Amino acid sequence: MIFDSISNYKNYSGYPELYKVLSFLANLGEGKLVEPNTVLVQDRIFCNPVRFMSKPENECKYEAHQKYIDVHYIVKGVEGIATANVNSLKEDTPFDSIKDIGFYTGKEEGRYFLRKGDFMVCYPSDAHKVGMMEGKSQTIEKIVVKIKVSRIEERESDRESILKAIQGHLIVSCQALPYEPLHSSYIMGRMAQAAKEGGAYGIRANTKDDIMEIRSRTNLPVIGIVKRDYGNCKVYITPTMREIEELMEVKPEIIAIDATNSLRPTGQSLDEFFAEVKKKYPDQLFMADCSTVEEAVHADGIGFDFIGTTLVGYTEQSSGLKIENNDFEIIRDILKKVKHPVIAEGNINTPEKVKRVIDLGCYSVVVGSIITRPHLITKAFADVLK
Numbered sequence: 001m002i003f004d005s006i007s008n009y010k011n012y013s014g015y016p017e018l019y020k021v022l023s024f025l026a027n028l029g030e031g032k033l034v035e036p037n038t039v040l041v042q043d044r045i046f047c048n049p050v051r052f053m054s055k056p057e058n059e060c061k062y063e064a065h066q067k068y069i070d071v072h073y074i075v076k077g078v079e080g081i082a083t084a085n086v087n088s089l090k091e092d093t094p095f096d097s098i099k100d101i102g103f104y105t106g107k108e109e110g111r112y113f114l115r116k117g118d119f120m121v122c123y124p125s126d127a128h129k130v131g132m133m134e135g136k137s138q139t140i141e142k143i144v145v146k147i148k149v150s151r152i153e154e155r156e157s158d159r160e161s162i163l164k165a166i167q168g169h170l171i172v173s174c175q176a177l178p179y180e181p182l183h184s185s186y187i188m189g190r191m192a193q194a195a196k197e198g199g200a201y202g203i204r205a206n207t208k209d210d211i212m213e214i215r216s217r218t219n220l221p222v223i224g225i226v227k228r229d230y231g232n233c234k235v236y237i238t239p240t241m242r243e244i245e246e247l248m249e250v251k252p253e254i255i256a257i258d259a260t261n262s263l264r265p266t267g268q269s270l271d272e273f274f275a276e277v278k279k280k281y282p283d284q285l286f287m288a289d290c291s292t293v294e295e296a297v298h299a300d301g302i303g304f305d306f307i308g309t310t311l312v313g314y315t316e317q318s319s320g321l322k323i324e325n326n327d328f329e330i331i332r333d334i335l336k337k338v339k340h341p342v343i344a345e346g347n348i349n350t351p352e353k354v355k356r357v358i359d360l361g362c363y364s365v366v367v368g369s370i371i372t373r374p375h376l377i378t379k380a381f382a383d384v385l386k
Contacts, residue, residue: 001083001128002121003112006073018071018121021045021145025073025119033075034143047071047145054079054133054140062089062104062127066097069147070122072130074114076141080132081120082108087165087221088201089127114142124149125161162221162253162285163341166364169201170354171223171343173368174214177206181375189213191372196220204345204366208250215250223287223366224252230265234315237289239265244277248284254306259288259299260315274302287343291318293333300338306363307338310345323347328357335361 004011009022024040033049040046054077064086072081084106095102104127113134114120122128131140172195176182182191185207192203192214204223205211211224226243229236237258238244247255257274264273277286288299291311300307312323312330323330323346335342341363348354349370357365369376 001110001123001126002119003114004119006117006119017041017045017147021047021071021147022119025071025143025145028143031075033141040145044148045145047143050140050142050144052131052140053137055131055137057082057129057132060129060132061092062086062106062129064102064104064124064127065100065122066095066124067100067149069124069149070128071119071143071145071147072114072122072128073119073143073145074116074140075143076116077138078134079114079130079140079142080111080134081114082111082129082132083122084109084127084129085161085164086125086127087161087219091219123160125164165221166202167341168358169364170199171202171204171364171366172198172200172371173204173345173366174210174372175204175206175227175368176373177227180373182373185209185213189217192220193217195371202364204256204368205252208246211247211250211252221253223254223256224250225256233265234262235260235264237310240273241276241280244281248281251284254285254287256287256289256308256310257304258311259290259304259308260292260295260311261298261317262315270299271302274304278303289345290334291315292321293330293337296334296342297337300340304340306341306343307334308343308345308366309334310366312346314346324353328360331357331362332360 006026009026012019012022020040034047036048038047062084089104089106092105093103174188174191174195176188188210196218202221203214205214206225206227211222214222224247225238226246227236228239228243230239235258238256239258259270263269285305287306287308288304289308289310290296290299291314296307309323309331312318313321331344343364343366344357344362345366348357348365348367354365354367
């Protein structure tokens with residue numbers, strides 16, 4: 001999202017299409033609107049005049065688009081516009097792909113009052129509640145420009161949307177293995193829905209079937225994995241290209257991979273495997289599930305988008321390590337040494353720990369068993385009575 005005055009349009013010369021739009025608006029002449037369906041670039045950019053009376057906030061809804069970037073330019077009046085990441089909102093009206101619009105409800109992340117000469121740019125990730133009045137209803141005249149999203153812009157917008165959606169928030173791991181009582185895609189879908197209602201901003205899920213069901217119940221970003229044992233191989237979280245291909249059938253926003261120093265079932269090193277994966281899927285976001293500081297630094301260096309502490313204490317090389325020891329020393333050390341966002345995970349099992357790792361600088365935090373595995377939660381209570 002961009003909010004600025006049209007007088008600053010020259011600051012956007014590095015963005016050719018946006019600069020073309022802003023230059024056009026800046027040189028229209030004071031108080032002038034455009035003719036309906038004015039085309040600036042054939043099949044790419046067009047604009048329309050809009051006149052309406054501003055309304056109370058409770059009569060307005062968030063809207064979002066997928067195919068076009070919106071530019072709202074005020075010619076007359078004062079319009080209030082609230083913004084929020086579309087992934088953090090609840091769907092109010094199903095998205096209409098033909099009209100390229102969906103309507104949503106939820107908490108705002110920012111509010112702006114646009115006055116004569118102000119403009120706002122809303123990308124596909126930016127839901128916007130338009131038409132709100134300032135004090136009392138008044139006539140608004142504005143120009144809305146639609147810029148068709150290119151493939152590059154679409155990828156960048158998707159990436160930005162995912163990053164914004166989970167930053168500083170809770171991700172809930174909804175998983176149940178075949179031998180566990182809740183093993184069912186249906187149940188995991190409802191578990192994810194409950195997690196969203198409780199305040200989760202993302203879901204970590206195992207298998208494409210679970211992810212499909214979760215997607216049918218929520219619109220939250222998904223960290224997808226496939227857990228599969230290969231004989232005596234120590235790597236079991238998305239260990240081969242087979243698991244990557246399965247996940248790409250449902251395209252989770254992020255795919256997590258075991259990023260320990262153990263060899264893959266195919267005999268490949270992590271470097272060899274990840275290079276193969278990135279070559280085939282260069283636009284996919286990947287998270288490194290690490291168990292030591294050294295593994296985290298290495299994963300950061302070879303280009304993982306997120307660094308996770310998922311496997312601390314669960315591997316031979318991290319045996320005896322506990323994520324919370326010495327005020328999360330492992331996490332603090334990783335944060336100092338990597339450049340990509342760090343996602344805290346692994347035995348983060350109290351609200352106090354969740355808050356602490358975010359305060360330390362983690363991008364987001366994954367919590368699993370203490371929320372979604374009732375047999376383990378029950379065992380903790382039952383064990384104290386033995």
